Amino acid sequence: MSNNQSSQGSTTNKLSAELMREICLEEGADDSGFVEIERKALESDREGILRIYPKTRSIISIIRVMNRENVQSPPRYIANTEFHLTSEKISEISRKILRRLNKHGVRGVIPPVGFPMDMNRWPDKKIWDISHKLVAVQAGLGHMGINRNVIHPKYGNFILLDSILIDAELDRYNQPLDYNPCIGCQLCVSVCPVGAIHPDGKLDFLACFTHNYREFNGGFQDWVEGLVSSKDIKEYRSKFRDSETASMWQSLSTGANYKSAYCMAVCPAGEDVLYTYIPNRKKYVEQIVKPLREKDEPIYVIQGTRAESVVKRNHNKEARYVHTPYRPTSISGFLNALNIGINPEKIKGITMAVHFKFVGKEEVSATLVISDGKLQIQEGIVGNADLRVHSDSQSWIQIVNGEMQPAAAMMSGKLKIDGSHELLQQFQQFFST
Ligand code: B12
Numbered sequence: 001m002s003n004n005q006s007s008q009g010s011t012t013n014k015l016s017a018e019l020m021r022e023i024c025l026e027e028g029a030d031d032s033g034f035v036e037i038e039r040k041a042l043e044s045d046r047e048g049i050l051r052i053y054p055k056t057r058s059i060i061s062i063i064r065v066m067n068r069e070n071v072q073s074p075p076r077y078i079a080n081t082e083f084h085l086t087s088e089k090i091s092e093i094s095r096k097i098l099r100r101l102n103k104h105g106v107r108g109v110i111p112p113v114g115f116p117m118d119m120n121r122w123p124d125k126k127i128w129d130i131s132h133k134l135v136a137v138q139a140g141l142g143h144m145g146i147n148r149n150v151i152h153p154k155y156g157n158f159i160l161l162d163s164i165l166i167d168a169e170l171d172r173y174n175q176p177l178d179y180n181p182c183i184g185c186q187l188c189v190s191v192c193p194v195g196a197i198h199p200d201g202k203l204d205f206l207a208c209f210t211h212n213y214r215e216f217n218g219g220f221q222d223w224v225e226g227l228v229s230s231k232d233i234k235e236y237r238s239k240f241r242d243s244e245t246a247s248m249w250q251s252l253s254t255g256a257n258y259k260s261a262y263c264m265a266v267c268p269a270g271e272d273v274l275y276t277y278i279p280n281r282k283k284y285v286e287q288i289v290k291p292l293r294e295k296d297e298p299i300y301v302i303q304g305t306r307a308e309s310v311v312k313r314n315h316n317k318e319a320r321y322v323h324t325p326y327r328p329t330s331i332s333g334f335l336n337a338l339n340i341g342i343n344p345e346k347i348k349g350i351t352m353a354v355h356f357k358f359v360g361k362e363e364v365s366a367t368l369v370i371s372d373g374k375l376q377i378q379e380g381i382v383g384n385a386d387l388r389v390h391s392d393s394q395s396w397i398q399i400v401n402g403e404m405q406p407a408a409a410m411m412s413g414k415l416k417i418d419g420s421h422e423l424l425q426q427f428q429q430f431f432s433t
Pocket of ligand 1: 083114129130132133160202204209260
């Protein structure tokens with residue numbers, strides 16, 4: 001199959017990219033591209049990729065197109081069927097490709113399309129090892145648009161991605177496209193029920209995860225805690241409607257279901273999709289965007305967040321309050337969670353610098369600066385602070401998770417605060433819980 005490819009192994013000779021592409025398409029991929037492990041743009045993922053398969057030399061990126069009308073259909077079970085089936089299909093295609101390569105002595109690993117991921121790392125660290133989006137972009141299969149989905153120049157964003165890690169080199173690798181197929185229409189911004197998609201392409205991870213992934217790991221955790229903390233059936237029923245219990249059962253039985261994916265549904269980019277939008281934009285909005293925007297449905301939000309105010313502005317949506325799915329178990333997890341867990345609404349107009357010094361199980365110092373509605377975390381003690389927190393690391397985690405009162409920690413000498421206690425209270429309110 002390759003240029004002088006021996007059946008003994010694949011490390012000395014290079015595989016033909018042309019033949020590799022033929023195999024990918026023959027096995028059912030709708031497009032493919034190839035990236036070498038040394039690619040600079042993969043730096044952030046290299047450790048994870050090599051953790052999965054230390055022999056990785058090249059990565060094959062493939063896509064499979066979804067039926068876009070399923071994704072656009074307002075009843076979400078129709079869209080979810082498409083997500084589930086295409087996900088299975090692309091995994092099967094990857095397996096077929098690798099099986100063919102195996103016959104030529106090439107070995108490799110196929111990471112999952114999405115879940116399962118490494119839940120041992122939840123919630124302190126990134127639970128996935130490879131970002132298929134980063135690989136697909138480097139393989140020239142598209143670029144991320146404002147909605148953060150990879151948009152293929154022909155198929156638009158109606159694609160799922162997979163990557164195959166192999167122990168062989170190819171004679172040619174692909175490069176990113178020199179243009180972004182995203183047309184900047186911002187329909188994704190306007191349709192997201194929790195306002196998670198920002199016009200500058202920034203994604204409010206927590207808002208999307210809280211609603212769209214209500215029946216995945218974070219929401220499930222909240223549901224279990226709501227269940228076990230109910231003293232009787234009456235209390236359970238006051239927290240969860242029968243429809244919500246039934247929906248959770250459905251996700252547990254048939255595969256977790258997304259609540260939205262509207263950002264993907266409305267995206268008109270890509271040659272195959274654009275013709276449905278450009279000639280009559282108004283009609284497109286009427287037919288594709290409005291039914292999703294005006295669909296009556298419960299939306300899961302954390303109280304006091306920007307997502308809540310977005311829901312409240314749309315009379316078709318009903319805010320259902322849930323707890324944050326983020327409960328750090330370590331100081332590094334706490335510092336990571338600050339980035340996504342802090343409530344942007346509550347830091348507006350506030351300027352504050354906090355020095356943290358943690359001792360005990362984890363000895364860590366960090367500086368947090370809040371100004372102009374932005375939050376920055378630096379390692380170590382930097383500059384001056386309005387508030388200095390000196391705490392036993394494990395006690396701090398308990399305080400953050402609401403399992404210990406700061407006053408109790410102070411009385412037992414586990415927490416010392418230098419600065420006003422009002423500031424500490426203000427700081428505590430930044431968290432969304
Ligand atoms: C984690 C994850 C999520 C997270 C985070 C999404 C994200 N944008 O990263 C959540 C739970 C929100 C999510 C949702 C969805 N996902 Co998802 N998800 C993944 C996963 C596991 C990794 C994504 C990743 O690489 N993130 C890291 C970088 C590359 O992403 P990013 O866009 O830059 O986003 C991050 C930054 O924006 C950062 N961030 C946020 N704000 C700011 C601000 C600043 C200043 C900076 C610097 C960074 C920053 O936080 C984001 C999250 O980490 C992949 C599977 C995989 N193993 O690759 C699927 C994947 C990306 N998901 C996918 C899909 C289909 C979805 C959904 C459509 C699911 C659905 N049916 O609703 C939605 C779409 C939401 C969206 N618009 O992004 C597909 C995308 C297909 C495509 N065409 O691109 C993937 C590739 C799965 C697959 N194999 O096909 N997903």
